[in-house]
Amino acid sequence: AQTVTQSQPEMSVQEAETVTLSCTYDTSESDYYLFWYKQPPSRQMILVIRQEAYKQQNATENRFSVNFQKAAKSFSLKISDSQLGDAAMYFCAYRDYYGGSQGNLIFGKGTKLSVKP
Amino acid sequence: DAGVTQSPTHLIKTRGQQVTLRCSPKSGHDTVSWYQQALGQGPQFIFQYYEEEERQRGNFPDRFSGHQFPNYSSELNVNALLLGDSALYLCASSLSVVSNQPQHFGDGTRLSIL
Numbered sequence: 001a002q003t004v005t006q007s008q009p010e011m012s013v014q015e016a017e018t019v020t021l022s023c024t025y026d027t028s029e030s031d032y033y034l035f036w037y038k039q040p041p042s043r044q045m046i047l048v049i050r051q052e053a054y055k056q057q058n059a060t061e062n063r064f065s066v067n068f069q070k071a072a073k074s075f076s077l078k079i080s081d082s083q084l085g086d087a088a089m090y091f092c093a094y095r096d097y098y099g100g101s102q103g104n105l106i107f108g109k110g111t112k113l114s115v116k117p
Numbered sequence: 118d119a120g121v122t123q124s125p126t127h128l129i130k131t132r133g134q135q136v137t138l139r140c141s142p143k144s145g146h147d148t149v150s151w152y153q154q155a156l157g158q159g160p161q162f163i164f165q166y167y168e169e170e171e172r173q174r175g176n177f178p179d180r181f182s183g184h185q186f187p188n189y190s191s192e193l194n195v196n197a198l199l200l201g202d203s204a205l206y207l208c209a210s211s212l213s214v215v216s217n218q219p220q221h222f223g224d225g226t227r228l229s230i231l
């Protein structure tokens with residue numbers, strides 16, 4: 001069975017600095033998707049960034065970028081120029097390539113990110 | 118463009134009771150997935166509905182059941198509630214034919230069991 005591990009329960013960063021959140025996963029599949037979701041106290045899961053396993057290029061979305069190491073099964077999230085609004089729980093998630101349609105998400109336990117002014 | 122909407126926002130029940138949670142998917146989406154998020158944990162997959170049928174199911178007992186209606190909205194039913202069922206229940210919607218698109222989540226229903 002696929003698993004997702006986030007080894008950092010809590011992280012802290014100074015405003016305007018850079019922080020990296022770690023995620024490792026285990027799967028025997030070759031095609032899959034990886035996601036980072038943000039969950040602020042408002043509870044809604046907000047997609048931050050996604051990566052298709054077949055793409056070697058690391059995904060980037062404005063201040064957010066990933067370091068995807070397929071062989072090592074590692075998928076870390078880098079947040080540059082951290083802002084107060086980045087404070088939230090961050091979840092790493094895995095999804096099988098479910099025969100061309102949507103499979104279910106498997107989440108890690110999350111990392112709570114605090115941003116200091 | 119309406120996103121995923123869930124109702125109610127909060128719910129308090131007692132052990133042994135039954136509960137129904139509701140979800141309306143994002144406009145244009147046809148697949149609904151339900152997740153349970155215990156306090157301090159990541160969400161866990163309960164089941165997924167497509168074309169009014171349960172397509173996938175996670176490791177949850179039969180007390181958890183669901184339904185999808187012709188308009189793609191969905192219900193999650195939990196019978197014989199236990200204290201351990203206290204959690205945030207998240208609904209997510211997606212479009213089945215587009216495999217690389219992410220699921221969109223609602224704000225969740227906070228269920229408390231006394």
